[in-house]
Amino acid sequence: MIQTQVDLSHLNTLQLRSIAEHYAEVRSAEDVLSLLNDSETKSMSWHLLGGGSNLVLPSVVSGLTVKIGNHGRSLVDEDKDFWFVKAQAGEVWDDFVQFTLQHGYWGLENLSLIPGTVGAAPIQNIGAYGVEVKDYLWEVTCLDLRTGKSKVFTNAECRFSYRDSFFKQEGAGRYLVWDVTFRLPKKNQLHLEYGDIKKEVERRGLAANPKTISEAVIAIRQSKLPDPKVIGNAGSFFKNPIVSAETREKLLQTHPDLVSFPYGNGEFKLAAGWLIDRAGWKGKKLGPVGMYEKQALVLVNHGGANSEDVWSLADQVVRDVETKFGVTIEPEPIRW
Ligand SMILES: Cc1cc2nc3c(=O)[nH]c(=O)nc-3n(C[C@H](O)[C@H](O)[C@H](O)COP(=O)(O)OP(=O)(O)OC[C@H]3O[C@@H](n4cnc5c(N)ncnc54)[C@H](O)[C@@H]3O)c2cc1C
Known part of the structure; x- marks a missing residue:
């Protein structure tokens, strides 16, 4: 069951060169328990791997990489x-979304085509086009890697916020998400207000419903985001920074075209892509990596990159945005 020196370069969408010291795939709870009961694997540091679409992997991943x-x-x-x-x-997220839509279980359509697995969806509370997974998630069953017992988390206990959750913070490394239950409405509630969804549905001459929204979201995503199979990337590399109304006001005086959205509590989310673009990084390359020419928020691997190349570029982008706008942007993918 346990392999050594496993090449992970095709198991992460940034396509970074990376070797797992030890690697095992778990298909049942018994598989997890047998790794936990083995004195050798139990004492290793565990790294849980889904689809590898939100990760920056080092050249060598020490300990045990556990593929869900x-x-x-x-x-x-x-x-x-x-x-x-x-x-x-371990289900592929978008396969699950399409399964729900085929059966008339509505709600997840705006989250179509997000790469990765169902188990990782609650980790950073995936979101797109005005919907977050927390809006439809009922409960999460985890295996506690300290005790080997299972534990159910309600939606409130997951402590979801923008691209964040209990599992990405205090719970990181302890809880293996094993299954996720969603509560999906029988009567659909369409979310058309965000991005170009409404325009895309109309352009196709269709009436808006969950299935046509899913198709529109897929078409928009395919036109805007690079396909990780063709060019390595992890989607948006930075989170949109959240600032006070006062900071936004000040920025608007010098940058009247600043892109921002109300975030609640009088705060605003600034479009990180706009900040990076205006800082001059759109389409710029640094060695084998760069910021994507069509979408400045996406860091791409043009081939042969490792994690040092990624962090060196990311650090420069962060520093430049800070210098130009006085705002700190934070990376979204997880650093192992
Ligand atoms: C082209 C592209 C577009 C994207 N668009 C979006 C988007 O619109 N919105 C969005 O929110 N994200 C987006 N992402 C990011 C990514 O798809 C999501 O974060 C996704 O949920 C990651 O799933 P994964 O299975 O690949 O997780 P991985 O990358 O394998 O893992 C991510 C983290 O979750 C942990 N993890 C994985 N599985 C489990 C588990 N079962 N239990 C406990 N921990 C686990 C890992 O240890 C790691 O820390 C995009 C990525 C790409 C490449």
């Missing part, structure tokens, strides 16, 4: 207003 490979999805309950649908962590 459990599969399955099903309707587990319903009430007057909702379907309760459960998916195992």
Whole structure:
């Protein structure tokens, strides 16, 4: 079951060269327990791997890389207003979204085509086009790697916020997400207000419904984001910084075209892509890496890069944005 010196370059969408010292795929809870009960693997540091689409891997991943490979999805309950649908962590996220739409379980359409697995979706509370996974997530079953026991987290216990959760903070490294249950409405509630979704549905001459929204989201994403199979990337490399109304006001005086969105509590989210573009980084290369020519927020591997190349570029972008705008942007992918 345990392999050594495994090449991870095709298991991370940035396509970084990386070798796992030890590697195992788990398909059942028994697989996890047997690794936890083995004195050798138990004492190693564990790195949980889904689709590798939100990771910056070092050249060597020490300890044990555990690929989550459990599969399955099903309707587990319903009430007057909702379907309760459960998916195992190793399911591909977009396959699961398409499964829900085929069965008339609505809600996840705006999250179509986000790469990665179901199990990683709660880690950073994935979001796109005005919807976040927290809006439809009911509960998460985890395996506690300290005790080997399973533990259920309610939506509130996951402590979701913008691209963040309990699992990315205090719970990191301790809880292996094993399955996720979603509460999906029987009556659809369309989210058309964000980005170009409405325009894209209309351009296709279709009426807006969850399926046509999913198709529109897929088309927009394919036109804007580089396909990781063709050019290595991890989607948006930086989170949109959240600033006070006062900071935004000040910036607007010198940059009237600043792009921002209300975030609640009187705060604003600034478009990190706009800041990076205006700092002059769109399309710029630094060795084998660069900021994508069509979308400044996406860091791309033009071939042969390692994690040092990625962080050296990311650090320069952060520093430049800080100097030009006085705002600090933070990377979104996780550094192992
Ligand atoms: C082209 C592209 C577009 C993207 N667009 C979006 C977007 O629109 N919105 C968005 O939010 N994200 C986006 N992302 C980022 C990424 O798709 C998500 O963060 C996704 O949820 C990562 O899933 P994964 O399975 O690949 O996780 P991985 O990259 O394998 O892991 C990410 C983190 O989660 C942990 N992890 C993985 N599985 C488990 C588990 N079962 N239990 C506990 N911890 C686990 C890992 O240890 C790691 O810390 C994009 C990425 C790409 C490449």
